[in-house]
Amino acid sequence: MxxxxxxxxxxxxxxxxxxxxxxxxxxxxxxxxxxxxxxxxxxxxxxxxxxxxxxxxxxxxxxxxxxxxxxxxxxxxxxxxxxxxxxxxxxxxxxxxxxxxxxxxxxxxxxxxxxxxxxxxxxxxxxxxxxxxxxxxxxxxxxxxxxxxxxxxxxxxxxxxxxxxxxxxxxxxxxxxxxxxxxxxxxxxxxxxxxxxxxxxxxxxxxxxxxxxxxxxxxxxxSGNKMQQHHDRFFVYAHFLAAHPELAPDKYRKVFGKCLSAARKAKRDGAPFNTLDLQCRYLAHKIRLGRSDLAELKRFESVFQKLPGIRRPINL
The missing domain is CATH 3.90.550.10 (Spore Coat Polysaccharide Biosynthesis Protein SpsA; Chain A)
Known part of the structure; x- marks a missing residue:
């Protein structure tokens, strides 16, 4: 060396x-x-x-x-x-x-x-x-x-x-x-x-x-904490969308879909999302109906923020 x-x-x-x-x-x-x-x-x-x-x-x-x-x-x-x-x-x-x-x-x-x-x-x-x-x-x-x-x-x-x-x-x-x-x-x-x-x-x-x-x-x-994974994945992609509104529409949709996927997996593992609302939003996204913007993610963001046992960064 x-x-x-x-x-x-x-x-x-x-x-x-x-x-x-x-x-x-x-x-x-x-x-x-x-x-x-x-x-x-x-x-x-x-x-x-x-x-x-x-x-x-x-x-x-x-x-x-x-x-x-x-x-x-x-x-x-x-x-x-x-x-x-x-x-x-x-x-x-x-x-x-x-x-x-x-x-x-x-x-x-x-x-x-x-x-x-x-x-x-x-x-x-x-x-x-x-x-x-x-x-x-x-x-x-x-x-x-x-x-x-x-x-x-x-x-x-x-x-x-x-x-x-x-x-x-x-x-x-x-x-x-x-x-x-x-x-x-x-x-x-x-x-x-x-x-x-x-x-x-x-x-x-x-x-x-x-x-x-x-x-x-x-x-x-x-990363073995599944709920931590779902939480972090959701916010990583949500933050990315907020920082890059200039993304091409196809990539914007893919990033938005990652947020919805994280919410669905969190629901599967016990997060208290409204099942009907989440599923309807996910299906609408899959068939390209409805909006794919940050405002649509707010309903899921508040649930993620209240999840117990999630480690979050401190402000240094």
Whole structure:
């Protein structure tokens, strides 16, 4: 590993990693990061979100041993969206490597993703995660290798509005992240907002059929809370509509439909929506009747805002 920009050299890749109560998983994750193959320089930025376990001590130990590692310590829990933005503000790599640090990286994850970004002129590259029943210490991530099936999309937003591309398994250009304004800081979890906001400004996205991380049985993920997922998904897309009234009509309808879909799933999982009203609005949207505008979403927004047990960002 070469020196990071802490010592005057801008690295090829900045790993930016929010941390909250992942002390047991962090040594295994960091070992998989240290085992990354390929000729590229890197820095590692851990952003502790006021962990209540030993996470901060673990990452501070990494930083004491390795000069390309730094720790941003916080005394208030604000959520991963805010903390990811905070970390990127201090990053200086050409690319950002954005992963969950309770998973294991395949040993050639970054070299393969970098190769794809450069080959296809893409500023967003996405891989897949694979769940395993193995505990963190026993889990193993195999090399990706060659012969990967790759889909390249010139219309990044169109791809993001499809399915299956919200895992935190991203390599993106830092310039794109900054242009897009990073994650939506009014939503706690960043999984949905980050690719959506990036895609509006991206040149090209690569969606690769490759396992870049293995996801062990290492405790609960924030995104495992289904109602939190529905809540955050609704507001991510509602905020996006509010910020971008200039969207082409077909994309506007798709984003609006994502809001309705989030409400329907929340209803299925116990949210107290009016069943008839929700179903009628959903069917009207499907057959292109009725309005698809923000005013139509207000009835659902108020219910989401009153849901119990939902984590929301704090105002820093």
């Amino acid at each position: 070469t020196q990071s920009c802490l010592n005057g050299d801008a690295p090829d890749v900045s790993f930016v990693l929010p941390v909250y109560n992942k002390a047991e998983a962090l040594p295994c994750f960091f070992a998989s990061l240290m085992a990354q193959q390929g000729d590229f320089s890197r820095e590692v930025i851990f952003v502790d979100d006021a962990s209540t376990d030993e996470s901060r001590a673990v990452i501070e130990k990494f930083a004491s041993v390795h000069d390309f590692v730094r720790v941003i310590a916080n005394d208030t829990n604000a959520g991963p969206a805010i903390r990811l933005n905070q970390g990127v503000e201090q990053a200086c790599g050409t690319y950002l490597a954005l992963f969950d640090c309770d998973e294991l990286l395949a040993p050639d994850t970054i070299s393969v993703m970098l190769g794809m970004a450069r080959e296809h002129g893409a500023d967003m590259v996405h891989g897949k995660g694979r769940k395993t029943d193995a505990l963190m210490a026993q889990a193993k991530a195999d090399a990706i290798g060659v012969g990967v099936s790759v889909a390249v999309f010139e219309d990044a937003l169109e791809r993001i509005l499809g399915r299956g591309i919200v895992r935190m398994t991203w390599l993106v250009e830092r310039a794109l992240f900054e242009k897009a304004g990073g994650c939506d800081t009014d939503v706690f979890i960043q999984d949905e907002s980050l690719p959506l906001r990036l895609s509006l400004h991206a040149r090209r996205v690569v969606d690769a059929d490759m396992v870049v991380t293995v996801i062990p049985d290492a405790g609960s993920h924030l």
